[in-house]
Amino acid sequence: MKTLIELYDERPLENVMSTEMFLPEKTVFICDRQTAANTKLHKKLKEYFRSRNIDSELIFMEASHYSAASILKTLKIAVSTYPDCVLDISGGTDDTLFAAGRLCGEKDIPVITYSRKRNRYFSINNAAFADNLECTLNYRTCDFFRMAGGEMRQGRVDNGILNGYFDIIDPYFRIFLDNRRKWGDITAYFQRASQLPRDREITMDVCADFTVKGDRGRRIEAPVDALKSFEKIGMIYDLRITDKVCFTFRDKQCRTWLRDVGSVLEIYIYKLCVECGLYNDVHTSVVVDWEKGVRTDSVTNEIDVMAVRGVLPVFISCKTCPVSTEALNELAILRDRFGGKGARAAIVTTENGTAVMRNRAHELDIDVIELQDFTRGNVKKRIESIVRSR
Secondary structure (H helix, E strand, O other): OOEEEEEOOOOHHHHHHHHHHHOOOEEEEEEOHHHHHOHHHHHHHHHHHHHOOOOOEEEEEEOOOOOHHHHHHHHHHHHHHOOOEEEEOOOOOHHHHHHHHHHHHHOOOOEEEEEOOOOEEEEEEOOHHHOOEEOOOOOOHHHHHHOOOOEEEEOOOOHHHHHHHHHHHHHHHHHHHHOHHHHHHHHHHHHHHOOOOOOOOOOOEEEEEOEEEOHHHOEEEOOHHHHHHHHHOOOEEEEEEOOEEEEEEOOHHHHHHHOOOOHHHHHHHHHHHHHOOOOOEEEEEEEEEOOOOOOOOOOEEEEEEEEEEOOEEEEEEEEOOOOOHHHHHHHHHHHHHHHOOOOEEEEEEOOOOOHHHHHHHHHOOOEEEOHHHHHHOOHHHHHHHHHHOO
8 A cells, every 4th residue: 555545533543553664654634724734743743653663754735624515626636636545434524524425426435434342353345465454553551642642741659660569559459448537637737748858858767746736737648557557668767656646668769659648549559459450551640731842831631550461451530529411521521532432441440439429420431449359359350341341
């Protein structure tokens, strides 16, 4: 195949998959005027393909997406200019698909499409080479953001070191479940006890009063049982409790986790995603930088856990509090923006959801994993079912 003709789609994945799968010399995008004139977008797409070691010339041809006649005219020009071409109708708007159908009625050109449900390409017309062809692409988490013009940055957790903590993540999470209702006070105590003046470097050694001042003048006592449990699993050591509480954090990462309310759930879900063996890439605390670090005030989005199986991304939001409608809406937007039509999303909460929340999640096609799943011990199976059911 020398030339692939793509119907440009708002979902980035739809625009890059076939070029990566078939490696044409040229990819022609049939797109609207704004996209055709957006040289910044063109540059980002080229950078993305370079990051995937693909050297295909990208060509953008303008057509009005509100006029089937305009799209048909542009398609005819593309086919005439690049006669050794294949038309991919996996993406595109209804208008472009309608025009592509009219084109096929006039010209006997090869046409292919991709089935997300079956993860295979099929010949729509005169394209035997692609018929029932399995898509063998494997993406990384960062690829989904690069193809959308962004860049993945390290968030609150260095994913490269997480395997070294797998021995404590399960017991750490059990301590959380045992103290779920008091978790806010426990993390608040660690925050206050290890708070440092601005001119002092972070230290692992802590020696604080047994009772510390919380928000709004509230007093928080040292969580003695939890502290002993953390020492037992090795997150702190040299614990001494009198009228003072003294101990040493295992390291900076444990210090960060014990001072943060939501980290325990995020790293636990990350570990389950890794251990289930279905995903070829898993990340937690995923930060998407839209300006690639050029500006200090760059627009960013953060995703708690993201897992990828082949070309299927799964976006997971973790909540140690009741799930709001806003949280569900935000998760759906991120999934649709970065993942394409086949992407999945799940909300994980250590509370039991309400009927209203579950109904809204169902409307948005978001899986819900809640407290009852944790108490029944089937969270790992639920995580596996997110991709196995598709």
